[in-house]
Amino acid sequence: MPSVYLIRRTHQSLIRAGTALAQEGHWQLCGQTEQVREAAGQVRLHRPEVLACDLRLLDGNATRLLRELQSQDWRPLVLLLTPASDDLLLFETLRSGGDGYCIDTGSGATLSTALDQLHAGRAAMSPMIARQLLAAFGLTRSQLQLAQCVASGQDLSPAAGNELLSQADQHLLSLVAGGLLTEEIAQRWQLGSAEVEMRFAGLYRQLHRLPQQAAALHSA
Numbered sequence: 110m111p112s113v114y115l116i117r118r119t120h121q122s123l124i125r126a127g128t129a130l131a132q133e134g135h136w137q138l139c140g141q142t143e144q145v146r147e148a149a150g151q152v153r154l155h156r157p158e159v160l161a162c163d164l165r166l167l168d169g170n171a172t173r174l175l176r177e178l179q180s181q182d183w184r185p186l187v188l189l190l191t192p193a194s195d196d197l198l199l200f201e202t203l204r205s206g207g208d209g210y211c212i213d214t215g216s217g218a219t220l221s222t223a224l225d226q227l228h229a230g231r232a233a234m235s236p237m238i239a240r241q242l243l244a245a246f247g248l249t250r251s252q253l254q255l256a257q258c259v260a261s262g263q264d265l266s267p268a269a270g271n272e273l274l275s276q277a278d279q280h281l282l283s284l285v286a287g288g289l290l291t292e293e294i295a296q297r298w299q300l301g302s303a304e305v306e307m308r309f310a311g312l313y314r315q316l317h318r319l320p321q322q323a324a325a326l327h328s329a
Contacts, residue, residue, distance in 0.1 A: 111228055114157040114185070115141040116148050116174070118166050126161075126220055133221040145169040149177045157185050159224055163213070164191040164198055172198070175206035188227050190220075194235035204245070204316050209233065209309075231306035232313060239285035242312060245319060246271045248279050253287055256280035262298035273315045281308055 113136045117123040130136045139155040162171045178184040189210040209232035211223035264276035295302045
């Protein structure tokens with residue numbers, strides 16, 4: 110059974126989430142806290158497979174914790190819990206090391222599903238985040254007609270102006286930014302929805318490399 114460490118803004122939300130996960134029975138809760146300042150040490154001690162953390166906490170936000178964890182030789186997958194995908198802090202926290210996010214509805218089933226998704230290498234992506242990713246990588250949107258072609262989903266040649274992403278990545282971000290749902294993209298590209306979600310997760314991993322790439326260019 111995979112393990113998760115919970116960091117929630119309030120004691121009540123910790124209790125609700127822990128109780129729901131116990132009832133679902135998919136995940137082992139190995140620890141929990143409401144404090145960012147004590148979380149890094151606890152995470153290193155318990156070494157959970159996934160860290161599920163509210164975007165904002167009473168003594169700080171998740172970005173502070175993720176930057177501290179990045180300095181370690183090991184870190185868990187990080188699921189960010191947010192009330193809305195258009196929260197301006199969400200993208201910066203994904204950039205700091207978040208591997209995916211979950212819209213916090215207060216439902217334990219929603220959290221368990223998001224944990225399962227992340228553990229399987231999959232993630233969600235909203236149109237706003239796709240637009241922010243395009244901007245972060247310095248890419249423009251592909252033409253919708255081109256991006257929807259089956260061949261576009263298999264184009265592994267480098268995206269113009271950014272060696273971290275492929276043309277297929279640029280097309281995928283363009284489709285999401287244009288409002289297409291995961292299932293709609295999967296249908297147009299003749300893929301399974303899980304494959305599309307795995308590509309989303311891969312884009313977040315590439316986002317984590319941007320600060321390193323910028324530092325390398327600066328030193329050169």
